[in-house]
Amino acid sequence: MRYELYYWPQIQGRGEFVRLALEEAGADYVDVARMSGGEDRMMALMQAPGPKTPPFAPPFLKAGKLLIAQTANILLYLGDHLALAPKSEAGRLWVHQLQLTIADLVVEVHDTHHPIGSGLYYEEQKPESARRAEDFRAHRAPKFFQYFERILAHSDGPYLTGRRATYADLSLFQVVEGMRYAFPILSKRLAKKHPHIVELHRKVAMRSRIAAYLKSERRIAFNQMGIFRCYEDLDG
Amino acid sequence: MRYELYYWPQIQGRGEFVRLALEEAGADYVDVARMSGGEDRMMALMQAPGPKTPPFAPPFLKAGKLLIAQTANILLYLGDHLALAPKSEAGRLWVHQLQLTIADLVVEVHDTHHPIGSGLYYEEQKPESARRAEDFRAHRAPKFFQYFERILAHSDGPYLTGRRATYADLSLFQVVEGMRYAFPILSKRLAKKHPHIVELHRKVAMRSRIAAYLKSERRIAFNQMGIFRCYEDLDG
Numbered sequence: 432m433r434y435e436l437y438y439w440p441q442i443q444g445r446g447e448f449v450r451l452a453l454e455e456a457g458a459d460y461v462d463v464a465r466m467s468g469g470e471d472r473m474m475a476l477m478q479a480p481g482p483k484t485p486p487f488a489p490p491f492l493k494a495g496k497l498l499i500a501q502t503a504n505i506l507l508y509l510g511d512h513l514a515l516a517p518k519s520e521a522g523r524l525w526v527h528q529l530q531l532t533i534a535d536l537v538v539e540v541h542d543t544h545h546p547i548g549s550g551l552y553y554e555e556q557k558p559e560s561a562r563r564a565e566d567f568r569a570h571r572a573p574k575f576f577q578y579f580e581r582i583l584a585h586s587d588g589p590y591l592t593g594r595r596a597t598y599a600d601l602s603l604f605q606v607v608e609g610m611r612y613a614f615p616i617l618s619k620r621l622a623k624k625h626p627h628i629v630e631l632h633r634k635v636a637m638r639s640r641i642a643a644y645l646k647s648e649r650r651i652a653f654n655q656m657g658i659f660r661c662y663e664d665l666d667g
Numbered sequence: 668m669r670y671e672l673y674y675w676p677q678i679q680g681r682g683e684f685v686r687l688a689l690e691e692a693g694a695d696y697v698d699v700a701r702m703s704g705g706e707d708r709m710m711a712l713m714q715a716p717g718p719k720t721p722p723f724a725p726p727f728l729k730a731g732k733l734l735i736a737q738t739a740n741i742l743l744y745l746g747d748h749l750a751l752a753p754k755s756e757a758g759r760l761w762v763h764q765l766q767l768t769i770a771d772l773v774v775e776v777h778d779t780h781h782p783i784g785s786g787l788y789y790e791e792q793k794p795e796s797a798r799r800a801e802d803f804r805a806h807r808a809p810k811f812f813q814y815f816e817r818i819l820a821h822s823d824g825p826y827l828t829g830r831r832a833t834y835a836d837l838s839l840f841q842v843v844e845g846m847r848y849a850f851p852i853l854s855k856r857l858a859k860k861h862p863h864i865v866e867l868h869r870k871v872a873m874r875s876r877i878a879a880y881l882k883s884e885r886r887i888a889f890n891q892m893g894i895f896r897c898y899e900d901l902d903g
Contacts, residue, residue: 571785582721
């Protein structure tokens with residue numbers, strides 16, 4: 432089956448968590464909005480009165496007759512179909528729980544530069560961003576990193592669930608990538624205290640399909656429009 | 668099986684979405700932290716080095732040998748086991764997608780009074796809250812309500828998926844309840860434009876087990892410690 436991914440073509444954003452899963456599995460997919468006329472097709476699909484399961488926002492995935500939205504939900508589906516998650520109920524729920532916790536962290540990263548409104552520019556909310564980012568650096572980022580470090584320290588391998596990489600590992604890799612871009616100073620401090628997370632990032636980056644993807648043109652560079660943005664003021 | 672729910676005993680919060688599902692299904696469950704010594708047990712379970720699937724935060728559910736965290740993930744599990752979701756893959760994913768969108772809305776409600784940091788008091792972030800709430804009232808709340816209204820208008824019954832109530836319907840009911848408490852003025856305005864949501868709320872409130880629960884002592888009253896808080900300044 433050829434999957435159709437719909438996401439903003441200019442950024443990694445939340446779509447990147449899906450792209451990484453598709454790439455790791457060597458899946459046949461089209462990144463629709465990056466094709467000619469594709470962004471219009473994406474908008475049309477969102478606004479069409481027809482579909483029974485309309486997305487609230489991108490990313491969404493067409494998989495045969497299914498139209499699936501919400502990043503973690505798409506990954507739940509791909510985890511089953513592309514063998515990127517355990518098959519047991521307990522294992523599936525655990526990996527999904529990890530993914531939802533990563534999603535919570537991603538919201539908090541986004542809100543460091545958009546604490547007031549996602550429809551406003553960063554420049555319209557700079558003082559509030561500075562305060563929110565201070566709290567993020569001091570409390571929230573360390574709390575999330577500690578949590579994932581603890582899980583990796585107790586795991587039987589380099590990955591969150593042991594020796595096999597799941598979609599949650601790919602997502603945690605992406606968080607580390609994004610943090611390094613957006614918060615280079617904070618990231619160095621976090622790296623020292625969380626060696627297992629650093630190692631997970633290294634292992635994922637070395638996986639052959641991921642390594643090939645990261646070097647390809649399919650990987651959009653980080654930039655100042657995505658979730659992870661590099662504003663010196665916010666890195667302390 | 669007797670389920671054990673672990674959540675802060677003083678508030679509805681995110682735990683309430685799980686409580687409503689357990690109540691609707693007539694499930695056998697204990698709200699552990701509301702028992703004598705229960706909050707200590709909850710904290711101990713979170714900090715214990717032992718469990719293989721530690722929660723990042725409450726709520727979490729013990730179901731036999733499983734320890735499941737993240738509200739939407741708990742509901743995914745209960746949806747299957749308590750017949751609160753369709754059985755088909757397409758139906759399960761759709762209800763979960765709706766739940767994750769409700770979860771996004773809940774984060775935005777929380778951030779109207781905590782835009783800077785969840786560890787700070789509201790009184791320490793009042794000007795920022797006023798700005799964030801203004802954006803929420805003008806843009807975000809209407810956008811979410813429009814989305815759910817549109818789905819209900821196209822559905823074959825009073826509920827999101829038609830004639831059978833799912834856990835997402837219970838959660839949407841709870842959002843309306845919370846909005847009426849926290850944003851009474853905004854809620855009246857939203858109600859006029861979203862009659863299907865008003866009707867869904869009414870239908871859920873009339874379901875016999877939910878009606879009994881709402882009248883019982885098990886239902887904690889809304890208060891100024893939960894996600895939905897009533898600050899006049901924020902209601903415009």
